[in-house]
Structures are given as C-alpha cells and as structure tokens.
Amino acid sequence: MIKNFQRNIFRFLVLIFAQVLIFNNMEISGFINPYVYILFILLLPFETPPAVILIWGFALGFSIDIFTETIGMHTASTVFIAFLRPSILSIFAPREGYEKGTNPRISYYGLTWFIKYSFVLVLAHHIMLFYIEMFSIHDFFSTFLRVILSAIFTITLMTISQYFIFRK
Amino acid sequence: MRGLLRFIIRYHPIILFIILEVVAFIFVAHFNSFHRARILEIKHGIMGNIERKYEKYSSYFNLVKENKTLVEENVKLYNMMPTIYLNPLTTYIPDSLINKQYKFIPARVINNSTNKQYNFITINKGRLDGIEPEMGVICNQGIVGVVKETTDNFASVISVLNREFFPSAKIKRNGYFGPLEWPGKRYDQIILKEIPVQVDVHQGDTIITSGYSSIFPEGIMVGTVKDYDTEEGLYYDIRINLSTDFKKLSNVLVVKNFTRQEKLKLELKTSHD
Numbered sequence: 406m407i408k409n410f411q412r413n414i415f416r417f418l419v420l421i422f423a424q425v426l427i428f429n430n431m432e433i434s435g436f437i438n439p440y441v442y443i444l445f446i447l448l449l450p451f452e453t454p455p456a457v458i459l460i461w462g463f464a465l466g467f468s469i470d471i472f473t474e475t476i477g478m479h480t481a482s483t484v485f486i487a488f489l490r491p492s493i494l495s496i497f498a499p500r501e502g503y504e505k506g507t508n509p510r511i512s513y514y515g516l517t518w519f520i521k522y523s524f525v526l527v528l529a530h531h532i533m534l535f536y537i538e539m540f541s542i543h544d545f546f547s548t549f550l551r552v553i554l555s556a557i558f559t560i561t562l563m564t565i566s567q568y569f570i571f572r573k
Numbered sequence: 574m575r576g577l578l579r580f581i582i583r584y585h586p587i588i589l590f591i592i593l594e595v596v597a598f599i600f601v602a603h604f605n606s607f608h609r610a611r612i613l614e615i616k617h618g619i620m621g622n623i624e625r626k627y628e629k630y631s632s633y634f635n636l637v638k639e640n641k642t643l644v645e646e647n648v649k650l651y652n653m654m655p656t657i658y659l660n661p662l663t664t665y666i667p668d669s670l671i672n673k674q675y676k677f678i679p680a681r682v683i684n685n686s687t688n689k690q691y692n693f694i695t696i697n698k699g700r701l702d703g704i705e706p707e708m709g710v711i712c713n714q715g716i717v718g719v720v721k722e723t724t725d726n727f728a729s730v731i732s733v734l735n736r737e738f739f740p741s742a743k744i745k746r747n748g749y750f751g752p753l754e755w756p757g758k759r760y761d762q763i764i765l766k767e768i769p770v771q772v773d774v775h776q777g778d779t780i781i782t783s784g785y786s787s788i789f790p791e792g793i794m795v796g797t798v799k800d801y802d803t804e805e806g807l808y809y810d811i812r813i814n815l816s817t818d819f820k821k822l823s824n825v826l827v828v829k830n831f832t833r834q835e836k837l838k839l840e841l842k843t844s845h846d
Contacts, residue, residue: 455586463593470600477600484597488590537601540611 409450417465420445425472428562436551439559440479442469443530444566446487447523448510451503455491462487475538482533486526497522511567519567523560531556644679644824647713651677651826675790676829678702680710683727687760687819692732694718696825699726709788709828715816716740716795717825719788728827734760734819741786742795745779747772753795753813760819762799765811770803780813787833 424442432438445465449458466483470476494509497518507513509522531552539548581588601608680702684695698704700723710717710730718730719738731738736757742765743750751767765780778798784791796813803809 456589459586459589459593463597466597476604477597477602478605480600481594481597484590484593488586491586540608 413445413449413461416448417445417461421465421468421472424469429473433558437554437558439555439562440527440530440534441559441562441566443483443486443527443559444563446483446490447526447563448508449490450508451494455488458487458490459484478534478537481537482530485533486530489526489529493522493525511564516564520560520564523563524556527556527559527563528552531559640824648677648679648826674830674832676831677826678704678829680704680728680825680827682822682825685732685819685822687732687734690736690757692734692819693721694730694732694822694825696728696730696827697726698827699723699728701725703829704728704827705829707788707833708830709790710825711789711793711828712817712822712825714794714818716782716789716793717817717819717822720827732819733763733815733817740788741783742780743783744768744772744774744798745781750783750785751808761815763796763813763815765795765813766808768801768809768811770807770809772809774798774801774809774811776800780811787830787836788828790828790830 420442424440428439428441442465446458446462449461453461462483462485463480466480467476469479469483473479494503499514499518503509504513509519511519535548535552535555602612603609678698680696680698682694683697684693686692686694694710694717696704696710704720704723706720706723708720710720716733718732718735719740720728721731722729733740733753734755736755739752739754741750742753744765749768749772751765754764754766756762756764768774776798780795780798782789782791782793782795794816796815796817799812799814801809801811
C-alpha cells in the first residue's frame with residue numbers, strides 16, 4: 406500500500422514535469438497539443454476508491470494549471486475524467502472482471518482494450534478542456550477538429566510510453 | 574457529522590465531483606481575464622435583453638401621462654403658429670396678445686356618435702374654460718365640428734357628420750371653394766358642392782377649410798378627393814375621404830376666433846339692404 410502510494414507520487418511528479426517541460430512545447434502547427442499527463446488517472450490501480458481518484462484528479466489538474474497559468478481549466482477537465490473513470494472501466498471490463506493485483510495497462514489487458522479505454526477518457530478530457538478554453542460555441546467545428554487530432558496524438562504518445570517508460 | 578461526511582464521500586462520489594468541478598469553474602472564472610471578460614459579456618447581454626424587454630412593457634404604463642404632455646405640447650405649438658395671426662408675421666414675437674386671431678383650447682371627447690343622421694359630440698370643456706357657441710373644433714388630423722351649446726363644464730359639438738352643418742372648404746391647389754355636405758351615409762366620406770365644372774379637379778387633391786365662415790382657421794385639413802360627378806351639369810359633386818377618423822376621436826382642439834364678432838357685425842351691416 407505504502408509502496409503503491411510512493412509509486413503514484415513518483416509517477417505524478419514525472420508526468421507533471423514531462424507535460425510542462427516537453428509536451429507543452431510540442432505544438433504541431435499551433436493546432437495540436439498532446440496532454441499526456443492524464444495517463445496518471447488512467448493508470449491508477451483498479452481498487453482506488455472513486456473519491457480518491459477525484460482528489461488525485463483535482464491535484465493533478467491544478468498542478469498543471471499552475472504551470473500553464475490557466476487556473477481551473479485543466480482542473481475542471483481532469484476532475485471530470487476522474488469522475489468518469491470507474492464507469493468507463495466497468496463498461497470495458499472483461500467478462501470475468503478485472504483480476505486482483507493487476508493494473509489497467511497494455512501488459513495486462515492488451516493494446517485494443519487500452520486504446521478503447523483511453524480513447525473515451527482522453528476524448529472526454531480534451532472536449533472539456535478545449536471548449537472551456539474557447540468558452541463559446543463560436544468556431545465549434547474547428548475546435549472539434551483540434552480535439553480529435555490532439556486526442557489521437559495524446560493516445561499515441563501514451564501507448565508508446567507504456568512500452569518504454571511506464572513498463573511496470 | 575464527520576461520519577456522515579465520510580459516508581457521502583465514499584458512497585456518493587458525484588457529490589464530491591460536483592464540489593470539485595464548481596471549485597474548478599470558480600477558478601476559471603476568477604483567474605483568467607479572458608474568461609472573466611467573456612462571462613461579463615454574456616451576463617451583460619442577458620441583462621441588457623431583460624432590461625430592454627422590461628422597458629418595452631413598462632413604457633405602456635406611462636402612456637396616459639405621455640399623451641397628456643404631448644397634447645399640451647401640441648397646443649403650445651398651435652398657439653405659436655404664424656397662421657393664427659391677423660397679419661402673419663415672419664418671426665415669432667413672444668407676446669401672446671399682439672395681432673392674434675386664433676387661440677386653441679385642448680379638450681377631450683367624452684361622447685361621440687357616427688351612425689345617426691344628425692351626429693353630435695360632447696367634450697369635457699365648457700363655459701368655465703372659455704368655450705362659447707359657434708367655436709370651431711378641430712383635431713390633429715382635420716376638422717371635427719362646431720360648438721352648439723355649452724354648460725359650465727361641458728360643450729356639445731355639431732359633428733361634421735351632421736346633415737345640418739355646411740362648413741366652407743376649398744381645393745388647396747386652385748382655391749375654388751364651396752360648402753361641405755354630409756350625405757348621411759358613410760362616416761369617412763363627405764361631399765364638396767358648388768365647384769363649377771370647368772375647374773379641373775383630380776383624384777387625390779387636398780381639400781382644406783376656406784376660413785370664410787370664421788369658424789375654422791384657413792388651411793385646416795378636410796380630406797382628399799375620392800371621385801366626382803356632375804349631376805346637374807353645372808357643378809361637381811366631389812366626394813372626399815375625410816382625413817379625420819371620427820370612429821376614434823379623442824383629443825380635440827377648440828378654436829377661439831378673437832375677430833369673429835367684429836367680422837359678423839360688419840357682414841350684418843352690409844347685408845341689411
């Protein structure tokens with residue numbers, strides 16, 4: 406349990422710095438931004454209580470907000486997917502349920518499962534974030550294009566990171 | 574209390590979720606100048622709309638007062654018009670007694686009829702307000718009638734829609750005059766008689782009062798020509814669309830003619846022989 410918590414803190418800090426120092430500077434044609442830090446929410450253990458996920462989400466979003474000077478925007482979207490996560494997990498659960506002692510990752514449940522699971526949450530996060538940023542229904546479709554492209558980019562980076570960095 | 578809180582957070586994460594989202598949105602609204610400006614803009618848009626609607630409906634409640642001030646304003650302007658002076662002046666002299674021929678007194682119609690052969694109107698001003706018999710009555714659209722009887726507070730007016738009333742009128746374009754006569758049929762039409770057939774009359778010509786009968790000032794609107802025919806061969810019967818709508822008459826002006834007595838006395842003297 407303690408070990409688990411330490412690992413979470415470590416991952417939390419690594420993802421925040423990676424997001425702030427690397428991914429925030431990756432702007433493809435000023436249009437597509439990856440937001441890989443929500444991988445933290447995706448990778449929390451299955452048995453984490455919903456309320457704890459929400460608090461993690463709030464802390465994570467707020468930390469990112471402090472660095473990007475967009476107080477509240479990442480917080481709102483990250484809390485939103487933290488709330489959605491338990492329901493999404495139960496929707497994509499395998500027939501015999503999640504095994505005890507496993508984590509929601511590719512190494513346990515396969516690439517297809519992970520992409521389905523991450524696609525829903527990343528899309529929800531990006532929709533929330535981009536539309537809060539725009540704060541109007543003006544340019545609805547161009548914003549939606551940004552959402553889709555950024556989501557694809559984010560998921561690609563997350564999947565790659567599963568094979569190389571967060572292997573355990 | 575703490576147990577209850579723990580229970581709520583553990584088994585109803587949606588409550589914690591709502592609290593955290595509200596906090597996040599308060600942050601958004603509070604710390605981002607763009608979002609704050611946008612929220613203010615939306616708020617002003619909505620409030621502005623509501624206020625405009627409110628203004629639209631609340632203005633109806635002031636209409637009575639508004640009408641009254643407009644009538645007073647109109648009377649003031651009528652009393653400044655150059656045509657009311659004996660020798661029309663080119664400039665306005667702020668002395669109400671110099672040279673003045675007409676004065677207008679505002680009144681309201683309190684009884685009216687249009688469906689009889691001899692129609693009368695009652696107005697809410699009488700002897701105490703300076704109304705006397707034989708004074709003309711007009712309104713903003715045109716002629717109305719002539720005062721017949723007065724009491725202290727009311728006056729009875731012979732309407733133009735009365736078969737015994739023949740005010741004098743003329744064609745504005747060429748000045749030919751004749752008496753008006755109401756045939757007793759339609760409340761919006763009247764006949765102008767005794768215009769010789771050689772006079773050229775067109776549909777739509779403006780008919781105004783002639784000022785000869787010293788009831789109405791010269792130039793008050795009567796109506797426009799609808800059509801004309803020659804019954805006897807010598808004179809036209811010109812049918813006129815009245816400009817005054819007698820069905821909705823409400824604010825009228827009574828015309829006081831300061832020189833009427835003088836004129837009548839002179840005319841009486843010459844017609845004796």
